[in-house]
Amino acid sequence: xxxxxxxxxxxxxxxxxxxxxxxxxxxxxxxxxxxxxxxxxxxxxxxxxxxxxxxxxxxxxxxxxxxxxxxxxxxxxxxxxxxxxxxxxxxxxxxxxxxxxxxxxxxxxxxxxxxxxxxxxxxxxxxxxxxxxxxxxxxxxxxxxxxxxxxxxxxxxxxxxxxxxxxxxxxxxxxxxxxxxxxxxxxxxxxxxxxxxxxxxxxxxxxxxxxxxxxxxxxxxxxxxxxxxxxxxxxxxxxxxxxxxxxxxxxxxxxxxxxxxxxxxxxxxxxxxxxxxxxxxxxxxx
Amino acid sequence: xxxxxxxxxxxxxxxxxxxxxxxxxxxxxxxxxxxxxxxxxxxxxxxxxxxxxxxxxxxxxxxxxxxxxxxxxxxxxxxxxxxxxxxxxxxxxxxxxxxxxxxxxxxxxxxxxxxxxxxxxxxxxxxxxxxxxxxxxxxxxxxxxxxxxxxxxxxxxxxxxxxxxxxxxxxxxxxxxxxxxxxxxxxxxxxxxxxxxxxxxxxxxxxxxxxxxxxxxxxxxxxxxxxxxxxxxxxxxxxxxxxxxxxxxxxxxxxxxxxxxxxxxxxxxxxxx
Numbered sequence: 330x331x332x333x334x335x336x337x338x339x340x341x342x343x344x345x346x347x348x349x350x351x352x353x354x355x356x357x358x359x360x361x362x363x364x365x366x367x368x369x370x371x372x373x374x375x376x377x378x379x380x381x382x383x384x385x386x387x388x389x390x391x392x393x394x395x396x397x398x399x400x401x402x403x404x405x406x407x408x409x410x411x412x413x414x415x416x417x418x419x420x421x422x423x424x425x426x427x428x429x430x431x432x433x434x435x436x437x438x439x440x441x442x443x444x445x446x447x448x449x450x451x452x453x454x455x456x457x458x459x460x461x462x463x464x465x466x467x468x469x470x471x472x473x474x475x476x477x478x479x480x481x482x483x484x485x486x487x488x489x490x491x492x493x494x495x496x497x498x499x500x501x502x503x504x505x506x507x508x509x510x511x512x513x514x515x516x517x518x519x520x521x522x523x524x525x526x527x528x529x530x531x532x533x534x535x536x537x538x539x540x541x542x543x544x545x546x547x548x549x550x551x552x553x554x555x556x557x558x559x560x561x562x563x564x565x566x567x568x569x570x571x572x573x574x575x576x577x578x579x580x581x582x583x584x585x586x587x588x589x590x591x592x593x594x595x596x597x598x599x600x601x602x603x604x605x606x607x608x609x610x611x612x613x614x615x
Numbered sequence: 616x617x618x619x620x621x622x623x624x625x626x627x628x629x630x631x632x633x634x635x636x637x638x639x640x641x642x643x644x645x646x647x648x649x650x651x652x653x654x655x656x657x658x659x660x661x662x663x664x665x666x667x668x669x670x671x672x673x674x675x676x677x678x679x680x681x682x683x684x685x686x687x688x689x690x691x692x693x694x695x696x697x698x699x700x701x702x703x704x705x706x707x708x709x710x711x712x713x714x715x716x717x718x719x720x721x722x723x724x725x726x727x728x729x730x731x732x733x734x735x736x737x738x739x740x741x742x743x744x745x746x747x748x749x750x751x752x753x754x755x756x757x758x759x760x761x762x763x764x765x766x767x768x769x770x771x772x773x774x775x776x777x778x779x780x781x782x783x784x785x786x787x788x789x790x791x792x793x794x795x796x797x798x799x800x801x802x803x804x805x806x807x808x809x810x811x812x813x814x815x816x817x818x819x820x821x822x823x824x825x826x827x828x829x830x831x832x833x834x835x836x837x838x839x840x841x842x843x844x845x846x847x848x849x850x851x852x853x854x855x856x857x858x859x860x861x862x863x864x865x866x867x868x869x870x871x872x873x874x875x876x877x878x879x880x881x882x883x884x885x886x887x888x
Contacts, residue, residue, distance in 0.1 A: 509718035516684055516712040517786065518705045519735040527735065531722050609722040609766050 395578045403586055406579035413568075414587045420564040422591060424480070424552035428487020429544055436492050436540075440499025444529065450500065461493040465551065469558045483555030490551040491544040498540035502533025535610050538603040545595045549588060565591075633790065633822050634660040634683055639692030641678055641848075651847030652678045656692070658841060658850060660822060662789075667825045667833035667840045669879065671887065675848025676826045677794055683824060684710050684792045696790065704790070708740030711783035711821070713793040717775035719767040719782075726763040729754065729781045743787035753781045756818075757811055773804040777811065784815055791816075793825045797832070806864070809836055813862055830883070834875045835862055842879060844886035851886035854878055 360368070380400040386392070387399040394402060407414055443450040469486055476482040506528050514524050556566030565584045572581035641653040653675040660666050668676040681687040682694060685701035696704040704710065711732065719728045733744045745753070754760055757777040767775055776796060783791055796812075797805040809832060816823060827833050833840045837856050844851040856875050858866060866872050 507716075507718055509714045509716050510720065512686060512714065513712055513718060513732060514735055515686060516705065516710050516792070517708050517732050517736050518739055523735050528720075531720070534722075607722075609768065 395576065398579055398582055403579060403582040406583045407586065414565075414583060417563060417565045417568045417584070418587050418591055420561075421549070421552050421556070421566065421588070422595075424483050424555065424564065425487060425545075425548035425595075428484050428551055429491050429548040431484065432488040432491035432544065432548075433495050433541075435488065436495030436499050439496050440503055440533075441525070443496075443500045444503035453496075457493050457496055460489065465490050465554055469554055473558045473560075478560035482559045483552055483561070486555040486558075487548050487551030490547045494540040494543045494547065495537070498536040499533060502536030503529045505536065506532040535607055538599065538607065541599045541603075542596055545599060546592055549592050549595075553588065631662055632659045633662040633664075633697055634658075634824070635693075635695045636660075636679075636683070637693055639679070639682060639689045639694060641675065641682065641687070641690050653682075653689070654847035654849050656848075656850055658853075660824065663820050663822055665816065665823045665825065665836060665838045667827055667837040668843060669827055669830065669833040669840050670843030670848075670851075670883070671828065671845055673848070674843040674845040676843050678848065679843075680792050680794055680824055680826050683790075684712060706739055708736065708743070708786060709788050709790055711786040711788040711791045713779055713783045713791065713796040715795045715798055717767070717772070717779040719775055719778055721767050724764050724766060725754070725759060725770070725778055728767065728778050729785050732782055732786045740786070740788070743789075745785045745787050750781065750785050753784055753815060756814060757781055773800055773808065776800060776808065780808075780812060780815060784819065784821075789821055791821050791823045793823065795826050795828065798828070805832075810862070810864065812836065817861060830876055830879045831867070834858075834872060834879060835867060840879055842882040842886070844883075852882040854882065 384399045384401055387397065398406070439453060443453055465486060469482075472482045472485055476485060510528050511524065514528060519527075552564065553566030553569070555561070556564040557570055561567040565588050568584040569581055572578070572584065636656055636658040639653055639656040640651075643650045643652050656675075656679060658679075668679060670676050678687060682689050683696070683701065685705040694701050696709060720731060723731065729750055751760075754763065757780065759774065759777055759781070762770065762774070767778070770778070776799075779796065783793075793812075797808050800808060813836065823836075825833075825836060827836075834856055835858075840854045840856060841850055842852040842854065843849065854875070858871060858875065
């Protein structure tokens with residue numbers, strides 16, 4: 330299960346979580362094969378059902394294509410120029426990936442210091458909360474003014490927005506190590522390095538994966554917003570912005586669909602990685 | 616305050632003292648209140664002896680165990696292990712610890728878990744650690760053969776605690792410190808574990824310090840039982856258990872055993888605040 334921490338505002342992975350059989354209800358025993366199949370298909374039924382209702386509403390209420398296109402039209406728009414979306418998605422994914430990674434590395438450094446020093450934790454935590462509660466969209470222009478146009482401000486925004494979930498869950502995870510295990514390590518005079526790498530880091534993995542799932546969505550928000558503000562000439566955020574400027578409704582929605590797909594795929598990737606890595610953990614058991 | 620009564624100063628089956636504790640006191644402060652966890656504890660543990668620390672909760676028996684293991688420091692008094700201080704003993708991997716909870720690494724298999732203490736701080740006490748064949752023999756003894764590649768969550772509580780026992784023995788340490796290792800197990804499993812522990816111990820020359828609040832457990836396992844009392848934590852009495860080895864489940868039905876248990880119960884009652 331995803332660990333929800335009070336400091337994380339993002340809930341962007343919940344829609345994808347429905348497809349996550351870790352939730353337990355999909356693996357209950359003594360269900361008939363038909364019911365099992367139904368539960369397995371439930372996520373697909375949910376998404377397709379939603380799109381079908383959307384499609385139907387467009388027809389029933391006769392909504393104009395340039396106001397709100399139907400899903401079928403949007404998918405058609407993507408199909409008309411797939412390379413346009415692939416090219417822009419590649420830019421945004423790369424920015425998100427870099428920001429995500431930078432945030433992870435810096436947050437691990439911070440979390441390590443905070444986990445080892447109560448003083449550091451108390452000193453850094455308020456800053457982390459401030460960073461978390463300040464809307465990125467408000468300080469994004471300030472970053473562009475300070476750093477100028479280009480990739481740099483985008484990466485700064487993306488890593489800032491991913492940083493806090495990794496930091497908070499990192500501290501939580503590094504602290505979550507069984508005190509009996511720490512005592513055992515001390516009974517044979519293990520070094521602090523051994524204690525960290527052999528006990529604390531593995532204990533932190535479940536929390537870090539939770540943070541990763543949250544950060545995937547945040548990274549996309551960060552890079553799209555970055556593209557809005559930093560004069561980009563590529564990326565799905567740039568595509569959305571130009572679509573708005575030229576009233577290209579289909580391109581706007583196409584970009585949104587591709588963003589949703591990219592986010593879902595990245596989350597699936599993390600869930601898969603989590604399942605392989607954390608076979609031992611209680612969250613991975615039926 | 617009552618003074619300690621000692622019925623047998625020289626323990627059974629031992630040569631020279633391995634652990635010497637003299638005048639050890641320890642205070643704890645909790646929310647402004649000071650608790651005397653230990654007051655003026657004197658105790659000598661012989662090489663190869665099986666000693667139980669028996670007493671009610673709050674008598675400082677776990678604190679004393681942790682002080683012997685160098686995991687806590689005494690406020691006053693001295694503890695020496697093999698003539699040196701406890702920190703040196705710890706650095707030389709002289710201790711095999713069995714905590715109350717099995718405390719296994721959930722991400723490691725049984726085979727890796729039993730080698731966990733051995734694999735930490737490799738330079739300390741490297742010549743004493745058990746080799747793979749010896750560890751495998753212990754796993755067979757405790758009935759874990761075939762479970763080497765299992766993960767802790769796949770094992771029952773009793774099996775996990777057996778892994779924890781093997782892990783401590785695998786260090787090859789001369790002193791085994793056990794902090795109520797069977798307290799969380801059900802009564803039937805616990806009874807089996809006691810003889811399993813004696814079986815493992817009989818293969819080594821190790822000294823065991825065993826913390827328990829079970830009178831029968833102390834009586835069936837130990838060469839000597841140190842009865843402790845609370846408020847302040849102190850040694851109330853020491854009893855040598857005059858039962859032959861190897862100990863067997865049948866002995867628990869014999870009058871000799873009941874006599875040992877009766878004496879320990881009397882000691883506990885007499886010093887219970």
